[in-house]
Amino acid sequence: MATTIGPSYDPAATAAALAESYVAARQNVLTTQSQRATAAASALTKLKSAISAYQTSLLSLSSTKTMLTRAATFSNTGLGTATASATAAAGSYSFFVERLATANQVQYSGLADTPAGTGTINVSLGGVAAFSVNLSTADTDANGTMTARELAAAINAAPANASKVSASVVTINGTAELILKSQATGAASAITLTTSPDTNAALQAKLAPGNATQVVAGQDARVWLGAQGTGTLITQATNTFTNIEGVSMTFTKAQAVGETPVTLTVAADNGTTTANVQKFVDEYNKLKSVVDGMISPGDPDNGKAAGAFADDGGVRVLQGRLISILRQAAPTGETMAAYGIIAARDGSLSLDATRLTKQLAINPNGLDALIGKASGVTPSGIAGNLDTYLKQWSSSVDGQIKQRQEANDRMISTLANRQNQIDKQYDSAYKRYLAQFTALQALQNQMASNTSMFDALFGSDSK
Structure with a gap:
């Protein structure tokens, strides 16, 4: 009968278990350090993103130049629109829109298949030379004739035109008519064409000033401050008026004689101002929430892990400085x-809109003095101080986050090298143990074989 000497085991499994035990203490320490380094890398990326988003929101608020807003509205919105800045004084104004400013539009007929050639068309606006059109390349299909469409294209493509005059073609009764329109409005937008002596005679005749049909005459706007005929007349080339400080008015429709003047009312826009302040509050709370989560001590009893920077004094300083x-x-x-704008005990903000509205009625300009702006040139107020401080963290040159990320990257590299060393130690131990237990297993097998042979030769059952 076969006899087993010693325990039965797998040399490979035994070697692996002993090798793991050999490096276990060092591997546990390294694993913990690696997890912390990985968590720190992720947290730094999140913190950088949160700070960047908040700084962007501060700049966005600053780009409006003021959190305080005023509204300018017409009693008849069909006549135009108006906007007001915070510098606009509250008040009511009357206007009568007698005439809108228009851009000159002229038509030239009979330009189909004009012989192509050299020459120049000179375009003037309000009697002042504006740009010239070289006709030598106007015949784009090189068929010897220049169509109204080719002439329009040459005018639009003239280097010095820069959209001062737009040229188009309208087909009337089967005939292509050249239409020129000034981009600018007002009496000074009148379009006149002259041609150089070397221009084709037929084209010269068709573009002569007397052959232009005035489709729309260029004219200035006429708006009365007060009633028509008895108020003060304001004449200008555009339909947008900025005569009232801080107010911009754009009229879109003229009134009929005898109509009641339109009333412009300038007043505080508390709704938009409140929305601006609420955005300031909300954006700050978003950043604070991220920072708070990173330094949270956690709650082990309820399975809540601590934040990545729970033991980091620097991030705690960031939190306290913001507050x-x-x-x-x-x-x-x-x-x-x-x-x-109320700060809770933990530093988070909330907005009491009623108190805001009451204070705006007492001291409207104080809000901008308090909040200020996050300008890179002239930062001011709370927004400026917040942005200036946060740049110490977000700077891509020497900011806290950049320095921390670089240090953490070095740590991750060091830990990777240490992991390679542990892996090598594991492999060496595994090979040593495997060789030892393989040899031991071979010895046991040999002993078991010898025992079986002795049992066969000298056992009680042998003959």
Whole structure:
């Protein structure tokens, strides 16, 4: 009968288990460090994105130049539109729109199949030379004739035109008519054409000033401040008026004689102002939420892990600095709380719209002095201080995040090298243990074979 000497085992499995045990302590430490480094890399990327988004929102608010807004509205919106900046004084104004400014539009007939050739067309606006058109390349299909469409294309493509005059073709009763329209409005937009002496005689005759049909005469706008005939007449080349400081009015329709003047009302736009302040509050809270999550101690009892920077004093300084900047008053004494921007104990913000509206009625300009702007040239107020401080973190040259990312990358590289060393130690131990236990297994097998032979020769059952 066969006899088994010692335990039965798999040399490969045994070698692997012993090799893993040999490096286990060092591998556990390295794994923990690698997980922390990976988490830090992800957290730094998230923090960089959050700070960048917040700085963008501050610049967006600053681009409007003011958080305080005013509205300008017409009593009859069919006559035009108006906008007002924060500098516009509240008030009511009356206007009578007698005439709108128009752009000159002229028509030239009989230009079909004009003989091609050299020459120049000189275009003037309001009697002032504007640009010239070289006719030598106008015959684009090189068939010896120049159509109205080819002439229109040559005018539009003239290098010095720059859209001062647009040329098009309208077919009337089967005939292509050349239409020229000035881009600018007003009496000074009148289009006149002259030709050089070397221009084809037939074309010279057709483009002569007397052959132009005035489709739309260029004229200035006439708007009365007050009633027509008794108020003050304002005449200008465009339909957009900026006569009232901080207000821009664009009229789109003229009134009939005897109509009641339209009323323009300039007043505070508390709804838009409140929306601007609410955006400031919301964007700050988004950034704060990200920072808070990164330094959170977690709640092990409820399975909530700590933040990636729970033990990082630098990120805690970031959190505290943001809160302290928000609590600063303006140089003129305005505070966030006065304008309804309330900071909770944890530093998060909320907006009391009612308190904001009341304070705007008392001191409307104080809001901009308090919030300020995140301008790279002249930062001011809370927004400017926040942006200036955050640049210490977000700078791509020497910012905190860049420095931390570089240090963390070096750590990850070092840990990778250490992992390679542990892998080599594991492989060496595995090969050593495998050789030892393979040899031991061979010895056991040999001993078992000898025992079986002895049992066969000298056992009680042998004959």
